[in-house]
Amino acid sequence: MGDGKQTRNEEFQSFVVGRWPRLMRTAFLLTGEQHAAEDLVQSTLEQVFVAWRRVGAADDPEAYVRRVMINGHARRHRRKLREFLAPKDDSGLVREVADTGDRIAQADDRSTLLKALAQLPPRQRAAVVLRYWEDLTETQVAEAMGCSVGTVKSNTAKGIAKLRAIPALAETVTHGGRK
């Protein structure tokens, strides 16, 4: 049985190495901060380790990992709420939006998107990230978020609508800010 345990450990290590980059990117979009993303991914994988015997043998371990990550993010959000998702500087999005002539702010489209995401409620943010970054189906997003497909549709639509309503973000697209 020692062999079985070793095999599971090796499988887990491969899983961590293989999924780390993707998980980091998703976590970064969820949290908006490098260190918060690292913490979220590490803590997610620690939980996955505890349940690896079951998760590793499952048909879709990714689904479990996503769910742990989303739950973990929601828990942290509830705990730290504003402080956790607030932009690093004090310039609130509202002021930035009003300040449309500020070319310096607009220059950094990545920052603009992260700030825009930070304004979304966590469920909407998670729905948008999972749907349009992870490219999951609505059913998969529902599984990850532990809610119905209808709730996913609603959260995604509201999230997208709010992003669309932010002129600075729209201008990033219009002016080809994306590279």
Add this chain to the structure above:
Amino acid sequence: MSVNRENHDMTQTDIGLLLADAADEVEIGIAPVQAVIRGGRRRRARRWAVAAATTLVLAGSTGATLAFAGLPGEHGDREAPMASGPASAEQRHVYDPQQTELARGTEHGKEWRVWVQVWGAPRDAREAGRQFDAMRQMGLRPAVDKAAGLVGKTSYFSVRSYGDDPSVVVMFDTVERIDRLSGTDLQAAAVNLEGIDPKGPFRLVVGHVAKSAREVTCRWKDGRSTAARPEGPIPAAHDSSSLIRPVAGYPGGNWFVCVAPEGTALKEAKVTK
């Protein structure tokens, strides 16, 4: 949505591309595999092992009053009723857990006991709410954020009492399916035999092993060791302190207890037969 869409509209594809672009900003770095594994082990230990911070005081009840009262005819090999079965919540032990005493002994004139409670899986939010309340009344805190998290999940708690001191939880979890251990698999936690001191000495070892395990050897820091071997499932008919025993409603394996001689503490525990 008062924004002038004609000028500032974005397609969902745009949003996907923006997200991909923003995601590239994160520094990926090297996956901290060993740190993750260490953290996972710590997490497992935190969940199971008692420490001052996680010590559970059984509210309104001392170990003596809560201690196992005996379940006539209880058979430890029996598995927990499945949530899909026809049994009522009461029959499924949703509100009143199955309880099995693992071991007991006397230390410095006070009796200590170790027992395991297995709570059946609630089928819906109403059952989960009642179960959550029942647990809270006993001072138990399941590993879920809220009552609804109990739906479809079995919970177990292993608890140690010492005299009239507050009882403490040793290992606990709430899971959709209890893992079945096999071979030499062993999951255990070591705690104080008496009192509560996060610095130890951790003389009491409680854990579970595969049903097939015939012997667990606990090696102590002073070089001595103690072997726990299977005892019958009949509760309260023993007075041994190191043994392996089935637990009613727990299909994942048998549970074991080892007690270190005074003056030493656990070094390691292994399935040796």
